Amino acid sequence: MKNLGRFLAVFILLCVPAMAEDNDLTLFGGVQFPGKITLSRATSTVPDIISDPVNVGVFGVRYGRGKVFGHEETFAYTPNFLSSDSKSILLNSNILIQAPAPVIKPYVTAGMGTVMSWGSGPADIGSKFALNYGGGLKVAPAGPIGVRFDARAYTVFSVQSQTLKLGEVSVGVLFRF
Numbered sequence: 001m002k003n004l005g006r007f008l009a010v011f012i013l014l015c016v017p018a019m020a021e022d023n024d025l026t027l028f029g030g031v032q033f034p035g036k037i038t039l040s041r042a043t044s045t046v047p048d049i050i051s052d053p054v055n056v057g058v059f060g061v062r063y064g065r066g067k068v069f070g071h072e073e074t075f076a077y078t079p080n081f082l083s084s085d086s087k088s089i090l091l092n093s094n095i096l097i098q099a100p101a102p103v104i105k106p107y108v109t110a111g112m113g114t115v116m117s118w119g120s121g122p123a124d125i126g127s128k129f130a131l132n133y134g135g136g137l138k139v140a141p142a143g144p145i146g147v148r149f150d151a152r153a154y155t156v157f158s159v160q161s162q163t164l165k166l167g168e169v170s171v172g173v174l175f176r177f
Contacts, residue, residue, distance in 0.1 A: 032058050
């Protein structure tokens with residue numbers, strides 16, 4: 001019984017480094033591709049159709065934790081959300097599944113969050129619930145600094161009784177610790 005206890009103690013101590021989690025922080029920038037949606041102004045019953053909204057920049061930070069299964073949190077800012085009259089903040093909490101490779105880690109992610117927009121135009125939709133999913137690559141060839149490539153799709157619900165679809169492509173500097 002003593003030998004079994006010693007074996008289990010040594011086994012658990014040796015497994016701790018193998019089960020250690022990877023932490024990373026990414027500062028990213030990218031482009032959002034909004035879908036078509038009809039928005040009406042609060043002061044008018046005439047709808048404004050944003051049929052070809054401009055692709056806009058987005059930047060922010062992502063914090064992730066986990067070896068194969070983990071999570072990540074995103075805080076992003078868009079200075080021109082759907083139009084040049086509105087801005088937005090995206091907050092997400094996602095599940096992350098990634099390959100346990102040392103240099104190149106492909107991953108998939110999915111989760112939920114909120115899109116908060118404000119401004120003076122019809123694209124000021126307030127705070128809305130959103131789902132997102134996507135994937136990408138984390139590349140860290142040597143040391144704690146690398147590059148992250150990411151592609152995501154967002155579904156924002158209850159926007160003028162419609163569903164808004166957004167696409168996002170970004171690249172960022174990855175810091176592992």
